[in-house]
Structure formats: structure tokens, C-alpha cells
Amino acid sequence: MIASKIEHIGIAVKDLQEARKFYEQILGLECYREETVSDQLVKTAFYQIGNVKIELLEPTTQDSPVAKFIEKRGEGIHHIAFETEDLPQILDKLDRQQVRLIDRHPRAGAEEMQIAFLHPASTHGVLVELCETNRG
Ligand code: ZN
Secondary structure (H helix, E strand, O other): OOOOEEEEEEEEOOOHHHHHHHHHHHOOOOEEEEEEEHHHOEEEEEEEEOOEEEEEEEEOOOOOHHHHHHHHHOOEEEEEEEEOOOHHHHHHHHHHOOOOEOOOOOEEOHHHEEEEEEOHHHOOOOOEEEEEEOOO
């Protein structure tokens, strides 16, 4: 099995501080981590809710992929991340199965995870992130 659970849901927002008010003051969640992910040109805020996390994403530059996403589609669900093991091997396997990959090799994501994105053209319209916790 490639995906063992939903690790997090990524939500694109224009203004992180503004979006945090909803999650914290209205929903009552507690942000446990804020992080700038330079590789993806985003500022993030994380919430744990049950077994799943919510990752708010604010673009840090105009040419950030998240900025382009918001420009085209507005704020909203940006990606779903599945937890996986042995990401490099899985990417090889998916490549052989003709799944369209955005990342052919794992790269650094938030929370010290190795991540790779699959293209929505191969996933029925959803940007899928596979992520693997760095162990040891
Ligand atoms: Zn993510």
C-alpha cells in the first residue's frame, strides 16, 4: 500500500494572519508550528485535528506556485497529502505506472519531511502530495 493515511490537507490562503483567526478564534484550534518553506515559496501554519493536520499556505512571492493557484482558482483546498514510506522507490514505481509526477525525486517539505507532488492530471483533479517523515 502506498498511502497509509491522510497526513495533512493543504489550504491556500492570501493572508496567513487573517486565515489563522478563523482556525484559532472560530474553530478553536491551536497552531503548533509556523514555518517558511523556501523551496515552495510559502509561509505555513499547522494545526493538528484528530489524526490529520491542516496546513495553511500563504505564498511568499508573486511567482510562488501557491500564488498562481490563488490567482487562478481563489483561496481553498490546494492539496491532500498522504503519508508514505520509502518515497524514492514509490516514485520509481509510479513513474513506471505512467503516473504523471511533478517531482521525480523527493524534496524538502515542511516539518522536515521528504515530499513529492503528483500531477492532478493523473489524480482526477487533486494535487496529491506524498510525504515521508525523516527517520533517524
Ligand atoms: Zn503539504
